[in-house]
Amino acid sequence: MDVFACAGCGTELTAPVSRVALPVHTHHGGWEELHPPLMEPATYAVDPRPTGPPWRLWEDVGEDAAARQGVYAPVYSVSFGARNRIVIAPGDSRSMALIPEKCEGYCQGVDGRDGPNLACEGCGRAVATRMDDCGMWQAVWLEPDAVVRRPSGLPAVPPPDWDDLARPEHRVPPFETDGWWSRRWEAALGVALAHLVAVTEDRPVVLPAGPVTELFGHAVGRCLPAGPDARSVGLAGPGIRTPRPRPDVLLVPRHPLTGEPWRPPGDEGAVVPLDSGVWAYLVHPGETSPMPATGVLPEGVLRDDYPLPPYPWYPLTPHRRAFEYTLVRLSAIRAPRLRRHREASR
Structure with a gap:
């Protein structure tokens, strides 16, 4: 430490x-x-990345200087703060x-x-x-x-690694106890959507059945166009089998220490990195009961008559600023097919 x-x-x-x-x-x-x-x-x-003041207007900075600060599309202002x-x-x-x-x-x-x-x-x-x-x-x-x-002089703590994603406490539920969507999930979805738009160059996608479609489907449908020539998307990561044949795009976790996206060995295909806690929940949602079993039920068995947890009444919506902030910092936004997103950032 x-x-x-x-x-x-x-x-x-x-x-x-x-x-x-x-x-x-x-x-x-x-x-x-x-x-x-x-x-x-x-x-x-x-x-x-550069963060905080001083800030300079895009029109005063220019495209080349903004790119050196890691911003590749017009924004109101560019940070020239410390890295x-x-x-x-x-x-x-x-x-x-x-x-x-x-x-x-x-x-x-x-x-x-x-x-x-x-x-x-x-x-x-x-x-x-x-x-x-x-x-x-x-x-x-x-x-x-x-x-x-x-x-610090204290014994070194083992650095977090892929194995940590399997721990129940690493999973982040998509909604809070008061029934609202998790702000962390909203931001994670915004960031992931930006990467998905970039790697598919704004083409249609087909999401895998299950929690990915249930939680992300509404947002993806509103962000990306519908139509033919859709790219397939699959969930992959440590401890689970990578779909075969390999989908065009893999949703993978970020490493809990380095932040780098996971990749199958020898794989250089398209990936979209996810918040590791969000990914862990998608892969291992676990038991949702807030009430442990008591009485004659065996240890570890959970009741099936507990009340359902509060659930948001509206679909999960990506954090708009997280989407825009991430997309303008991906060099892929300069691609001709992403023109509508590039112009929307102005």
């Missing part, structure tokens, strides 16, 4: 943390809602104090619009940004040039 310390004075700024993949819903929350922490306790992730910012849960921050004049926000918290708003208590240097306004996952973002990573 590691800790991050101030590059100026050496003050430790975090609890011991271990690296995991950057969540796909990092920048995509629900408007006018307060969200929980983005990161699990004792974890951190790194965003390789490789480190995100942790707010509860894992240490020895940092808010900078009052940098604590602007839209509604119920701070949003980092003025740059770093947390200072090292040891030397006063601005080192991080607290973000917790409505519509944002609560997080502390460490500036990469203001901190250094050091060993």
Whole structure:
């Protein structure tokens, strides 16, 4: 495990943390809602893309400079902020104090619009940004040039791997306990749809029967055209058999540490990466009962007379910003067949 310390004075700024993949819903929350922490306790992730201020208008930046920032289609503004910012849960921050004049926000918290708003208590240097306004996952973002990573001295924690996807606690249900769709699922669907549009070049698709069609079918039908020459889509990943013959596109999980998509050995075909927790639920939905069996029923057996959990009354809808944000950052959007999506991003 590691800790991050101030590059100026050496003050430790975090609890011991271990690296995991950057969540796909990092920048995509629900408007006018307060969200929980983005990161699990004792974890951190790194965003390789430029994020945060300063922002420059697309018309001032130009296509070539925007592409160097990882944006390949017209958007309102392009971030020229730091790359490789480190995100942790707010509860894992240490020895940092808010900078009052940098604590602007839209509604119920701070949003980092003025740059770093947390200072090292040891030397006063601005080192991080607290973000917790409505519509944002609560997080502390460490500036990469203001901190250094050091060993914590604690025993190393085994890094997450494909085997973790089989654990029940890794699965993310598609809806919350109050009956609304999961914000994480909405964002994951938006990101996956962007990749699906890119790899199929906006062609029709045929989804596999089962939970993929039940949960994604409505959104895919609204995003992609209908008609002949459809591309087949299948679910694949560690621990399950890859469909044969191989579908044109495979829905696969992202690695829980690197974020890279899973691939069958020696396979270079088209894949669409999914949030690993969402993928794990699609493959292993598990038992839905909230009530364990008691009395004379054997241990581990669940009752079949429990009430159905709350279920959303409307189809699962992709997070619009997650879809647009992802698609304009895929170079494939420059393809002629994606013209309608490219123009819609303006």
